[in-house]
Amino acid sequence: MKESAARSGNRQGTSGGDFKDCFRPEDYFTASKYFAPESLKEAVEILEGYGGDLKVLAGGTDLLVEYYERLYEVKGWLDLKNIPGLKEIKVFEDRIEIGPLVTHTELEKSENIKEYYPVLNRAAADVGSPQIRNRGTIGGNIITASPAGDLLAPLMAYDAEFKLVSTRGERIVPVGQFFTGPKRTIISSNEILSRIIIPLPGERTYGSWCKVGKRKALIISSITLALVVKFNKERVIKDIRACLGAVAPTPVEIKEVRKRARGKRIEDLNFSELGELVAERISPIDDIRGTAEYRRDVAREIMINALEEIAEKAAE
Amino acid sequence: MKKIKVNLTVNGKEFTLEVGPKERLLDTLRERLKLTGVKEGCGIGECGACTVILNGEAVNSCLVLTGQLDGSEVITVEGLEVEGRLDPLQQAFIDHHAVQCGFCTPGMLMSARALLDKNPHPNREEIKRAIEGNLCRCTGYQQIIEAIESVAGKGEEEGADYFEWDPD
Ligand SMILES: Cc1cc2nc3c(=O)[nH]c(=O)nc-3n(C[C@H](O)[C@H](O)[C@H](O)COP(=O)(O)OP(=O)(O)OC[C@H]3O[C@@H](n4cnc5c(N)ncnc54)[C@H](O)[C@@H]3O)c2cc1C
Ligand code: FES
Ligand code: FES
Numbered sequence: 001m002k003e004s005a006a007r008s009g010n011r012q013g014t015s016g017g018d019f020k021d022c023f024r025p026e027d028y029f030t031a032s033k034y035f036a037p038e039s040l041k042e043a044v045e046i047l048e049g050y051g052g053d054l055k056v057l058a059g060g061t062d063l064l065v066e067y068y069e070r071l072y073e074v075k076g077w078l079d080l081k082n083i084p085g086l087k088e089i090k091v092f093e094d095r096i097e098i099g100p101l102v103t104h105t106e107l108e109k110s111e112n113i114k115e116y117y118p119v120l121n122r123a124a125a126d127v128g129s130p131q132i133r134n135r136g137t138i139g140g141n142i143i144t145a146s147p148a149g150d151l152l153a154p155l156m157a158y159d160a161e162f163k164l165v166s167t168r169g170e171r172i173v174p175v176g177q178f179f180t181g182p183k184r185t186i187i188s189s190n191e192i193l194s195r196i197i198i199p200l201p202g203e204r205t206y207g208s209w210c211k212v213g214k215r216k217a218l219i220i221s222s223i224t225l226a227l228v229v230k231f232n233k234e235r236v237i238k239d240i241r242a243c244l245g246a247v248a249p250t251p252v253e254i255k256e257v258r259k260r261a262r263g264k265r266i267e268d269l270n271f272s273e274l275g276e277l278v279a280e281r282i283s284p285i286d287d288i289r290g291t292a293e294y295r296r297d298v299a300r301e302i303m304i305n306a307l308e309e310i311a312e313k314a315a316e
Numbered sequence: 317m318k319k320i321k322v323n324l325t326v327n328g329k330e331f332t333l334e335v336g337p338k339e340r341l342l343d344t345l346r347e348r349l350k351l352t353g354v355k356e357g358c359g360i361g362e363c364g365a366c367t368v369i370l371n372g373e374a375v376n377s378c379l380v381l382t383g384q385l386d387g388s389e390v391i392t393v394e395g396l397e398v399e400g401r402l403d404p405l406q407q408a409f410i411d412h413h414a415v416q417c418g419f420c421t422p423g424m425l426m427s428a429r430a431l432l433d434k435n436p437h438p439n440r441e442e443i444k445r446a447i448e449g450n451l452c453r454c455t456g457y458q459q460i461i462e463a464i465e466s467v468a469g470k471g472e473e474e475g476a477d478y479f480e481w482d483p484d
């Protein structure tokens with residue numbers, strides 16, 4: 001089918017106006033395909049067959065914004081909604097597996113996520129607005145890989161791994177190797193993210209989440225911090241992850257924090273020094289959401305607050 | 317072009333539609349079903365004017381593709397009124413002067429309705445959070461929050477007289 005001349009890319013034309021009976025919304029859009037396969041196997045076969053032409057569709061909250069004025073470019077959708085299991089959160093002995101279609105609202109409501117990954121839980125609650133949280137999914141957030149994606153720093157702080165499937169089989173990629181740049185990841189166009197796998201954190205693990213932005217709802221983060229600290233029985237820090245979002249092209253872990261804090265008790269740490277360290281190591285950019293200097297100041301302060309919060313929780 | 321057959325219940329009425337793969341729920345509601353209470357402000361999820369209740373949850377109808385919705389249930393502002401009687405929220409918006417130009421109102425009402433269906437007695441913070449995805453350029457929100465609060469403070473039976481989502 002050929003693209004019609006009326007299809008100008010001005011989407012505003014799709015509503016309002018006096019179209020009466022002659023109006024058919026789909027006339028505005030190009031010929032396109034829609035697949036909603038009922039198994040992952042079928043899904044990857046379709047994807048393989050169409051190469052990069054199909055867009056994998058989850059909640060659509062990123063796709064429909066990205067393509068708002070150029071939906072005509074989309075040659076077709078591969079909708080994941082009918083594939084069983086992709087909406088589940090499953091608890092195993094040593095890990096939790098989250099299906100990519102789990103929404104932010106579901107992450108916010110899930111008792112398991114609340115209990116084991118409070119930082120992820122709170123990050124999900126901070127995404128956009130209720131309308132966005134009700135549709136937007138964890139898988140979409142990961143694959144969009146926006147530097148401001150709220151779930152990315154928490155996933156890094158909890159050592160998540162992503163399972164990718166294609167007709168050639170599957171591979172599991174740790175979060176630290178997944179993001180390669182703003183909106184870039186190592187996923188190829190014939191792969192589907194089928195699971196987010198997070199090890200169970202174990203006892204005496206505490207977390208803190210902070211999102212700083214311009215206004216409360218619908219902010220695209222200007223900076224986020226996910227801090228997760230594991231203690232042993234003697235209250236010594238076994239492991240610590242300080243991960244930041246929106247300060248660099250990808251979510252980043254400040255690994256020096258690990259070196260400085262491991263093996264110590266939290267009360268023996270110098271919080272302002274660690275705050276300074278975080279501020280130094282991030283490479284923030286100037287943009288409309290804040291200057292680099294502002295972000296470094298904020299990074300230092302939220303790191304100090306997060307350490308204080310965890311010290312308090314651990315003392316309880 | 318491939319058409320997608322979609323069975324959709326809108327405001328309690330069943331429809332079988334054949335839609336194109338890129339038709340947004342917003343367009344389906346406004347253009348096909350003539351439910352023009354659903355407004356398009358920004359088209360990109362920022363303003364909430366297009367908010368409807370989809371399977372019990374508030375969503376931006378500008379960011380939903382109708383082709384994905386087979387078997388779903390949608391409520392728009394037109395579905396709030398039952399046999400000529402306004403939903404208590406609608407009456408409260410009038411009584412509290414929560415409407416000025418009115419463009420945001422249908423979306424506000426749907427966000428508020430979605431909240432009260434789940435949580436009939438929300439506190440002020442919960443109300444604010446429920447409408448954080450709805451912009452109003454006129455009222456300054458105060459009257460809107462008070463209107464919702466006035467319904468939230470009342471007994472359950474007050475709000476229950478309206479079409480309800482039953483997932484089974
Ligand atoms: C108004 C507004 C406010 C927002 N606020 C925030 C915010 O505060 N914080 C935040 O982090 N995000 C925010 N977002 C962005 C967005 O809502 C989230 O990133 C959301 O999680 C995306 O999920 P989705 O299911 O809607 O993705 P979709 O739009 O369906 O997909 C996004 C991308 O991921 C790909 N994809 C999806 N699932 C898979 C899969 N399983 N395998 C392979 N590829 C896949 C798609 O092909 C597409 O490229 C906002 C968006 C809007 C419109
Ligand atoms: S028109 Fe949908 S949110 Fe603005
Ligand atoms: S009354 Fe005018 S935008 Fe809300």
